[in-house]
Structure formats: structure tokens, C-alpha cells
Amino acid sequence: MDRDEIVFEQYYEDVYRFLRALTRDRDLAEELTQETFLRAIRSVDTYRGEGEFRVWLCSIAKNLFYSQMKKQKKSIPVAEEDFPEGENQEKSLIDRITDRETAMEIYRALHRLRDPYKEVFALRVFGELSFREIGVLFEKSEHWACVTYHRARQMILREVRGGESDEKRV
Known part of the structure; x- marks a missing residue:
């Protein structure tokens, strides 16, 4: 196994899980994960070694995700498994729609945040x-990361609950 294969094996799951949570799309997460490792291999000389390698890979993945969203300007896809069949289909569907709506509200609130709040919250x-x-x-x-995360969390909660947050303008 060469160095690139070892890095891929060691960090693949972390990067994929991160992108899967961001994209909510298996295929897109897989595609962006592959692209993350390709870019990392091409630009490994720019890695300064100051932080954890996994963090550097996640920053590449995050930037690829944001670029993809800007290109596509599309919302989170809804998977077919979100709509089950069977006896409790109606109740399950209502629960899932409610959960999906809440998740979408949180997702929208997150993406309305300014950086660094949006990025810190997503990374955490x-x-x-x-x-x-x-x-x-x-x-x-x-400490900065902790404070920024908690401020982002409060902004999201206020927005989802219907209140305006003055901190958005910070």
C-alpha cells in the first residue's frame, strides 16, 4: 500500500460521514469524498502540518460542498425511504414530515448564518x-471555537423558534 492509499483508508469514513451529514445524499457525499482526496493528493504540499490532517481534509470537503451548493442552488433531496409503506404509514409519514420540516428549518437557519458561525456549527x-x-x-x-459554536446554536434556535437574532449582524 502506498502513502495515498493509507491516508484514504485512515480518513475515508470521517470525511464521508461529514459530507453525508452536509449533503444528505449518499451519491453526492461519495462523489465529494472522492474529490476531497483527489484535491488533497494534488495539494498535499500546502498542508503545513500545524493541525490534525483530518481537520485539513474536512476543510477541503467543506469548501467542495459549498462550491457544489452554489453551482446547483438546490435544496436537500428527499430520499424514497423517508416515505414508508405499511399499516402505520400515515402516522409514520406525518412524524417524518414533521421531523423533516424541523430539520429543514434548522438547515435553512444554519445556511442563513454568516461565517464563521455557519462553518463552526457544521464542523462541530x-x-x-x-x-x-x-x-x-x-x-x-x-475557547473561540466553543463560544462561536454556542452563539451559532443560539442564533439557529432563535430563528427556528421565530425570534430575530441581533447576533446575526455580528
């Missing part, structure tokens, strides 16, 4: 990065 929730890792990624402190 979807990328499962620690505050230390997020701080390294942004060249800031762990």
Missing part, C-alpha cells in the same frame, strides 16, 4: 470535530 455537528480542532482550523483558540 456534522464533522464531529472537537473545539480544539476547530480552533486549529481557523487559527484561533479552543
Whole structure:
């Protein structure tokens, strides 16, 4: 196994899980994961070694995701398995639609946030990065990452609950 294959094996699941959570689309997550590793291989010389390699890969993945969303300007796709068949179909469907609507409200609120709030929240929730890792990624402190995440969370909660957040303008 060469170096690139070892890196792929070691970090594939982390990057894929991160992109799967962002895209909510298996095929797109797979495509972006592959592209992430291709870009990483091409630009490995730019990796400064200051932070964890996984964090660097997630930043590449995040940028690819944002580029993809700008290109497509499309919403989150709805999978067929979200609409089950059977005895409890109606109740299950109503529950899933309610959950889907809540998730969509949160997703919309998240994407209305300004950076760095949007990025920090996504990296923490979807990328499962620690505050230390997020701080390294942004060249800031762990405390900064924690505060930024909690502010983003509050902004999202206020928006989903119908209140306006003054912090959006920060």
C-alpha cells in the first residue's frame, strides 16, 4: 500500500460521514469524498502540518460542498425511504414530515448564518470535530471555537423558534 492509499483508508469514513451529514445524499457525499482526496493528493504540499490532517481534509470537503451548493442552488433531496409503506404509514409519514420540516428549518437557519458561525456549527455537528480542532482550523483558540459554536446554536434556535437574532449582524 502506498502513502495515498493509507491516508484514504485512515480518513475515508470521517470525511464521508461529514459530507453525508452536509449533503444528505449518499451519491453526492461519495462523489465529494472522492474529490476531497483527489484535491488533497494534488495539494498535499500546502498542508503545513500545524493541525490534525483530518481537520485539513474536512476543510477541503467543506469548501467542495459549498462550491457544489452554489453551482446547483438546490435544496436537500428527499430520499424514497423517508416515505414508508405499511399499516402505520400515515402516522409514520406525518412524524417524518414533521421531523423533516424541523430539520429543514434548522438547515435553512444554519445556511442563513454568516461565517464563521455557519462553518463552526457544521464542523462541530456534522464533522464531529472537537473545539480544539476547530480552533486549529481557523487559527484561533479552543475557547473561540466553543463560544462561536454556542452563539451559532443560539442564533439557529432563535430563528427556528421565530425570534430575530441581533447576533446575526455580528
